[in-house]
Amino acid sequence: MAQTQEQYRARLGRRKIQEKLFRACGIGALALASMFLIYFFVTIIQRGYPAFTQAYVQAELTYNKKSSSKFGYRNAVDKELQKIVSRGVLRTIPLQMKHNPEMMDTSETKWVLATADVDQYLKGKHDQLTDAEKSTVDRLVEEGLIERKFNVPFFTNADSKLPEMAGIRVAITGTVMVLLITMAVALPIGIMTSIYLEEFAPDNKLTQVIEVNINNLAAIPSIIFGLLGLSIVINFLGVPRSSALAAGLTLGLMMLPVIIIATRAALRSVPDSIREAAYGVGASPWQVVAHHVLPLSLPGIMTGTIISMARAMGETAPLLIVGLMAYVSQPPGSILEGTTVLPAQIYMWTTDSERAYIERTAAAILILLVILLILNAGAIWLRNRTERQW
Amino acid sequence: MTLTFTIAIVLVGSALLGLIGYLLGFRRAKAAGAKGRLHSQPPQHGGYVASLAAGVPLLVGSIFGVILLFRPKSEFSAGADDVVEASSAFPMVSTIVLLVLGVIAMIWGLRRITSDFRARTAGEKIIRGTLVGSAFLSIATTVGIVASILFQAISFFRGDEAAGRPGVGVWDFLSGTIWSPEAAFLQSQGSARAGESFAEPLFGAVPIFAGTFMITTIALLLAVPIGIFAAIYLSEYASDRVRKTLKPLLELLAGIPTVVYGFFAVVTVAPLVVAFFETLGFEAVSYQNALTCGLVMGIMIIPLVSSLSDDVIRAVPNALREGSLALGTTRAETVSRVILPAALPGIVSAVLLAISRAIGETMIVVMAASLRANLTANPLEDMTTVTVRIVSALVGDKSFDSAETLSAFALGLVLFLLTLILNVAATMIIRNFRRKYAL
Numbered sequence: 001m002a003q004t005q006e007q008y009r010a011r012l013g014r015r016k017i018q019e020k021l022f023r024a025c026g027i028g029a030l031a032l033a034s035m036f037l038i039y040f041f042v043t044i045i046q047r048g049y050p051a052f053t054q055a056y057v058q059a060e061l062t063y064n065k066k067s068s069s070k071f072g073y074r075n076a077v078d079k080e081l082q083k084i085v086s087r088g089v090l091r092t093i094p095l096q097m098k099h100n101p102e103m104m105d106t107s108e109t110k111w112v113l114a115t116a117d118v119d120q121y122l123k124g125k126h127d128q129l130t131d132a133e134k135s136t137v138d139r140l141v142e143e144g145l146i147e148r149k150f151n152v153p154f155f156t157n158a159d160s161k162l163p164e165m166a167g168i169r170v171a172i173t174g175t176v177m178v179l180l181i182t183m184a185v186a187l188p189i190g191i192m193t194s195i196y197l198e199e200f201a202p203d204n205k206l207t208q209v210i211e212v213n214i215n216n217l218a219a220i221p222s223i224i225f226g227l228l229g230l231s232i233v234i235n236f237l238g239v240p241r242s243s244a245l246a247a248g249l250t251l252g253l254m255m256l257p258v259i260i261i262a263t264r265a266a267l268r269s270v271p272d273s274i275r276e277a278a279y280g281v282g283a284s285p286w287q288v289v290a291h292h293v294l295p296l297s298l299p300g301i302m303t304g305t306i307i308s309m310a311r312a313m314g315e316t317a318p319l320l321i322v323g324l325m326a327y328v329s330q331p332p333g334s335i336l337e338g339t340t341v342l343p344a345q346i347y348m349w350t351t352d353s354e355r356a357y358i359e360r361t362a363a364a365i366l367i368l369l370v371i372l373l374i375l376n377a378g379a380i381w382l383r384n385r386t387e388r389q390w
Numbered sequence: 391m392t393l394t395f396t397i398a399i400v401l402v403g404s405a406l407l408g409l410i411g412y413l414l415g416f417r418r419a420k421a422a423g424a425k426g427r428l429h430s431q432p433p434q435h436g437g438y439v440a441s442l443a444a445g446v447p448l449l450v451g452s453i454f455g456v457i458l459l460f461r462p463k464s465e466f467s468a469g470a471d472d473v474v475e476a477s478s479a480f481p482m483v484s485t486i487v488l489l490v491l492g493v494i495a496m497i498w499g500l501r502r503i504t505s506d507f508r509a510r511t512a513g514e515k516i517i518r519g520t521l522v523g524s525a526f527l528s529i530a531t532t533v534g535i536v537a538s539i540l541f542q543a544i545s546f547f548r549g550d551e552a553a554g555r556p557g558v559g560v561w562d563f564l565s566g567t568i569w570s571p572e573a574a575f576l577q578s579q580g581s582a583r584a585g586e587s588f589a590e591p592l593f594g595a596v597p598i599f600a601g602t603f604m605i606t607t608i609a610l611l612l613a614v615p616i617g618i619f620a621a622i623y624l625s626e627y628a629s630d631r632v633r634k635t636l637k638p639l640l641e642l643l644a645g646i647p648t649v650v651y652g653f654f655a656v657v658t659v660a661p662l663v664v665a666f667f668e669t670l671g672f673e674a675v676s677y678q679n680a681l682t683c684g685l686v687m688g689i690m691i692i693p694l695v696s697s698l699s700d701d702v703i704r705a706v707p708n709a710l711r712e713g714s715l716a717l718g719t720t721r722a723e724t725v726s727r728v729i730l731p732a733a734l735p736g737i738v739s740a741v742l743l744a745i746s747r748a749i750g751e752t753m754i755v756v757m758a759a760s761l762r763a764n765l766t767a768n769p770l771e772d773m774t775t776v777t778v779r780i781v782s783a784l785v786g787d788k789s790f791d792s793a794e795t796l797s798a799f800a801l802g803l804v805l806f807l808l809t810l811i812l813n814v815a816a817t818m819i820i821r822n823f824r825r826k827y828a829l
Contacts, residue, residue, distance in 0.1 A: 015723070016720065021722075022721075022725070022726070023623070023627060023721075023722070025619050026619045028619070029616045029617075029620040029623065030623055033640060033693075036689050037639060037642065040646075040654060188524070189524045189527050192525070193527075195521055196522060196525045210529055212817075213529060213532050215817065216817075217531060219746065219813045220750070220810070221752070221777070221805060222750070223752045223802070224750070226780075227535075227539055228531075230784060231538035232534050236459065253531050256528055257531075260528065284510055286514050286518075313647075316647065316648065316649040316752075317752035317753055317781070320756070321785070325785060336394075343649040344649075346649050346653060347652070347753070347756075350653050350757055351757065362653070362657075365650050365653060368650070372645060372647070376645055
């Protein structure tokens with residue numbers, strides 16, 4: 001059945017259109033993915049950056065008999081300012097005066113934290129101020145008595161029930177503690193296991209089983225490790241709940257397979273000629289590993305370690321189960337005391353109904369993302385710098 | 391003397407013994423070397439003695455510790471700390487015994503040093519033993535996971551006569567359509583006040599599985615087409631430069647912690663979804679609807695699907711690609727008729743891994759989905775998932791052996807088995823694929 005040239009041409013046209021459509025789908029998919037990413041970052045930054053400034057009000061604090069009592073500390077400032085100055089500032093006055101009796105019957109004028117509602121009002125967000133209070137705030141702003149300053153307490157305060165006082169200090173301390181314990185657990189065991197599997201283990205059924213096992217461990221949902229942490233670390237070993245030790249051990253077990261996989265890849269990339277040369281000059285098996293293979297694979301192992309640290313830092317689900325979701329108002333003194341970590345703090349603030357926490361949450365997320373970005377960029381930089389072709 | 395303090399003393403003591411052992415071994419080997427030619431270098435002798443002096447107390451101590459932990463707990467209530475507390479002489483005695491053992495091991499090691507003692511070989515054996523030990527510790531994690539989940543889950547299904555906690559039938563659990571564990575809590579609270587009747591707690595997990603299934607399906611409907619098309623474009627169409635800029639961007643999406651996605655879902659996506667469907671005329675769309683969770687989870691999975699698919703598409707041999715193009719096909723025809731069929735096993739395994747990831751994902755749903763076990767086919771209603779119920783059962787101050795707490799382990803067992811099967815299937819498929827193209 002002969003076809004005419006027109007028919008061929010028409011079919012070719014259709015095929016070319018199909019080709020264009022197909023290509024457009026690919027571009028569309030990538031555009032959508034990039035759009036998500038951009039939208040995501042824009043939202044987080046937009047919501048988070050206002051939290052780096054906080055409303056302060058210049059107030060005259062009077063220290064007298066009335067304001068030194070547990071119930072009258074509000075009277076340290078003018079009636080007008082009582083709803084504007086943060087309760088977190090005023091409620092410490094009685095204690096301060098108790099420790100410094102010479103403060104009695106003096107007064108001082110200084111910049112103190114304003115309430116979260118004032119802060120949110122200045123930033124044009126939802127607030128619960130009455131109209132009278134709003135006009136007071138407007139007047140004070142005009143007089144230069146209310147200002148937005150850099151939010152130092154956000155970095156130096158612990159969590160608080162008052163949004164304007166809440167900070168990420170405990171979360172940062174906790175994150176550092178947990179990460180150190182995680183690495184202390186996962187790194188030595190992980191590296192020794194990889195050395196055994198890669199350099200010493202005979203290639204038999206048992207080794208293969210171990211290998212499959214470790215690969216599967218790396219793909220198990222993180223929440224399962226939370227169950228493991230709860231029943232083994234907390235119930236069996238008796239580690240206190242909510243402590244950095246419990247969290248670190250749980251995350252350490254979770255990071256073990258990740259570190260093993262990365263380390264084995266790094267060891268495998270060292271060519272056999274190096275090993276054979278070392279054996280050739282009479283080195284023992286351990287000397288081959290310790291003097292030649294390990295130093296050469298060290299950059300790869302470090303890259304893997306940094307990436308797994310970044311992963312451990314962002315992990316939340318298993319930590320909720322071992323109790324890191326606690327409200328902690330003081331930095332932990334030891335690894336056995338209750339603490340929290342940055343992602344858990346983000347979770348707690350997100351679920352809080354108080355609107356003023358939202359921008360603090362976004363700010364905490366920004367800090368977390370910047371740290372993760374630095375870690376990952378560091379790993380990539382290290383890899384590019386030390387990568388070598390054998 | 392607390393347990394922590396005892397452990398610290400043993401650690402520091404062993405380290406000191408090791409150091410002393412090294413120095414003594416080194417000196418003795420040097421002295422032996424003056425008489426005859428040494429087989430091993432003095433540092434190797436020193437290391438051998440050091441590892442004996444420090445290793446013996448540590449090994450004996452940790453074996454002893456493990457035995458203490460496995461001791462039946464009924465006589466003493468909580469754990470090893472109680473035993474230590476029980477008699478004040480105990481920690482002191484055990485510390486001294488351990489350190490004396492270390493000294494004995496050190497002396498034995500020192501006496502073995504002669505000019506032809508093979509300290510290097512002996513040291514190698516010790517190192518090898520340590521490496522094997524740590525490999526077994528890694529494997530113990532798996533055993534720990536399986537054991538910890540399995541025992542609690544069995545206890546959930548069996549029930550506990552003594553505590554008045556009825557068991558739950560496996561079939562009731564897998565096929566029941568009502569999940570209301572709250573009654574279990576009331577029951578344990580009120581068991582003292584006899585005579586009152588309580589609603590039986592029900593543990594029918596079907597609504598929970600349905601919620602997980604719904605959210606996973608939505609996520610995959612979003613992530614699989616976008617991920618695969620992105621991979622096709624990146625591997626078949628894009629220039630090297632475009633590829634090098636876009637791929638890290640996608641990986642950036644993968645590096646964002648899930649708690650951040652959860653915040654994004656709650657604060658941004660949920661209001662958008664609700665507003666959108668309410669303008670379309672739907673009524674009372676829940677802020678905790680399943681659609682929001684599915685969409686955000688889909689965004690999270692895109693990089694997983696695209697990077698795995700990209701790998702397999704690029705692994706298809708160029709000969710296939712060029713052969714097809716030489717016949718005069720367009721690129722689209724080559725991709726859809728030749729390359730995709732060849733890469734299909736790899737793509738299937740990528741999708742399986744994506745499913746396993748979506749099922750096990752926790753933070754997004756804990757933050758954006760609801761707690762209500764709601765059996766519905768409407769994605770605009772609120773639904774719950776396996777992971778949400780696990781977290782809600784275990785967070786808070788419930789007693790560890792209440793039926794609700796244990797139900798988390800039963801759900802965890804299901805989750806573990808499901809993801810394990812998916813992962814193993816994905817690994818097997820991809821292994822066959824690699825063998826086929828001799829990669």
